[in-house]
Amino acid sequence: MRKIVLTMSVSLDGFIEGPHREIDWHRVDDELHRYVNAQLRTMGGFLSGRVTHELMAGFWPTADADPSSTGPMVEFAGIWRDMPKIVFSRTLERADWNTTVMRDVVPEEIRALTAQPGGDLALSGAGLAAAFRRHDLIDEYRLYVHPVLIGRGKPLFAPSDTTADLQLADTRTFGNGVVLLHYRRARAASAA
Numbered sequence: 228m229r230k231i232v233l234t235m236s237v238s239l240d241g242f243i244e245g246p247h248r249e250i251d252w253h254r255v256d257d258e259l260h261r262y263v264n265a266q267l268r269t270m271g272g273f274l275s276g277r278v279t280h281e282l283m284a285g286f287w288p289t290a291d292a293d294p295s296s297t298g299p300m301v302e303f304a305g306i307w308r309d310m311p312k313i314v315f316s317r318t319l320e321r322a323d324w325n326t327t328v329m330r331d332v333v334p335e336e337i338r339a340l341t342a343q344p345g346g347d348l349a350l351s352g353a354g355l356a357a358a359f360r361r362h363d364l365i366d367e368y369r370l371y372v373h374p375v376l377i378g379r380g381k382p383l384f385a386p387s388d389t390t391a392d393l394q395l396a397d398t399r400t401f402g403n404g405v406v407l408l409h410y411r412r413a414r415a416a417s418a419a
Contacts, residue, residue, distance in 0.1 A: 229271055229341040230366035231359060233350045234263075235383055236405075237370050242380035243353050252375045254403045259371070260299035262401070266369070268306055271345030276352040277316035280326065283307060288324055313340075315355055332358040357385050367411050368393065374404035 236253055237243055244250050255263075267273075275283070290296050291304035312326040319328050329336070332355070340348065347367075350359060359365050370383070392413035399407040 229343065229345060230347040231274070231337070231341065231350050231364050232270070232347050232367040232369060233356050233359070233365050234266070234369045235351060235353075235356070235371070236373060237383045238373055238375050238377045238380075240376045240378065241382050241384070242377050243383050245377050245380040248381075252373065252377055254373050254375070254405050256401075256403045257297055257299050259401045259403060259405055260297070260303065262399070262407075263371075264299055264302050264306060267303075267310075267349055269346050270310065270349045271343075272311040272313060272340075272348050273307075274313050274315070274348050274350045274355065276355040277314055277319055279352040279355075280312065280314040280316075280322060284322070284324055284326075315358075332362060332364070334362045334364060337362070337364050353381055353383050353385070356383070357387070360384075360387065360389065360391070363389075363391075365391075365412070367396070367409065370408045370410075372406045372408060374406075 235243055236250070238252060245252065287304050287307040289304070291301040296304070308324055310325065312324065313329055314322050314326055315329050315332060317330050322328055337359070350356060350365065356365065393410035394413050395409070396411045397407070397409040401407075
């Protein structure tokens, strides 16, 4: 059975973007980007909300044609283009780049996706993650904590009345100071 893996960059104070949606504080260098590429290359698909999908679709389809793109950027452009994607949106009629549009997070439909063969599914976006968490659909958390405090913005986790017991699966420190915190749900960890 495929797992749902939340993969996000976050500031030390818990934000995924600044108050004006800025992410210029991300410390992505070649070492980190190569590592993320290796992780995402094994996935069976990307799950994102409309805003995240449109940001990605606005840059990555042609990033490998830009002479200023680094090797890891060129590599990720191909990964992103080729990977099946599901975008959750009530307003999009269609989406390009190997993308299926789903209207809502319906637990039975998500469980049917995870029952299909293939790699795990990479989930991104705070709003979508909150919906998946509400339905207890996230199996793993791979949080890339950047060594910066941005003070305010969009938090990764909104206040919630739900508790999720997690077990630490792995950590990794990168040369630029970013730390990967990889957790699994306690029940997923015991089944793994």
